[in-house]
Amino acid sequence: MPNYSRNFDKPRSNPDAHLASGFLPARILHLHPTRRCNLTCSHCYSASSPHQDSGVNPTLWAQVLPLLRREGYDQVSLSGGEPLLYEGLENLVSSAVDEGFRLTLISNGILLNKTTSQMNKLLKKLDGIAISFDGLAHRHDAIRGRSGVFQHACDAIMVLLDLGLPVAAAISVTHDGIEELPDLVYYLVSLGVTAVQIRPVAAAGRAALTPHSLITSNGDQLRLYLVVKALAVELASRVSVHGDLVPAGALWNQREAYRSLLAHSPMTGSPMPTLLSDLVNPLVITDTASMKPVAFDMHSDFDLGVLDQLSSPSFMHDYRNVGAVKLKELVHQALQSMALISGVVDWYDYLARSSHNSFV
């Protein structure tokens, strides 16, 4: 799971702050190697389904992951689609482990109910696994369009715990799902998850086309923020609870986390960041091998290109002179707006929405 838990509880005197690139605690490659999935969730931001193509050519990873490691990325976060359906998963995991990436994966848990020794071996190479949830049984199964999948997800937690692997829960919260969130979190903690990540459903992908009962309003997000804060305190002795929503003012106050990007100036060349991860974090790689900054649903005008282009000597030069400048302007404007907004924001979703608005 992408660890989007920004460490806003630590002040800027954090000695590691100079290593930050944006609001993330690591430099993350968020990979969607396939959008093939055994479910068709009504809120899926990547519009994944069983009918999608197989995804990125598995042989590519051994070529591109070393290049991206040299660009400063240190964590690979695998999602999809259902990443366990990706035919090149072994290649991908092996290449990532060889390059020293920290490796996490988010799954709906269905395939984890019948693990083989080969899959167990692969799972043990991961540094973290998160099982995704959308609510208690009735809501979860309804959103995912198949009965019984809540139970499969819970069973998957038990399977992983039996293997001795730490398991997190990644919860997407809809407008209608806020009320049952505490019951869900307490139940998952009773099963043994070690961390809980909570995010509001974004109006992206399939969710943008579905009823408003899925999308959280600004008011819902305030409520969700307070609920997550309360859960974090109530469960502090047992698990870590993180939410993706952050007060806009806190983002504004910590804007210097983007100083590499904001200082980027191809005209003067100084101060010139040397790494792609100084400018783009997270870097999203889609099932069509496209590289996108920030989020899967960023406007395509912000795309960096495709993986094949990474090895080209001119790639970084071209991106610094055109793409990074465009991204800098977007982030700059979004940060400025944080000073004016009261309330809470899902920062990465805000950037993604802004990327589309800038072309309206």
Place this chain on the structure above:
Amino acid sequence: MPAVNPPAADVSKQLSKRLASHKLSQTVIDSLAKRVLIDDLVMHKFSPCIYGICIDYFSDKIPDLSKLSGRGVSRFEVFPYGIIDWDRFHVKVGFQVDELENQLARNAQLF
């Protein structure tokens, strides 16, 4: 397989459950959020207490206490971390929250 909810833990008395309940109107939530989200102060802990809700904030600059006025603050304390962390301040604030008073008074006894 039919959708069956798991046996719920007894969380009915928890603050999280009360905040999540739509029985607590959006107006109350908006009003509460408006009071507890304070520029320059990063919320760390959020829990019921004898004042209503007590919040521990951190700040990396000397807190501007004028920002606390008009927010129903019953008590605040500021701890400079000093030599341990020269630019860190811990601000503890007790907010009077009339809307939750009855519920929280009961909860406070549990903490």
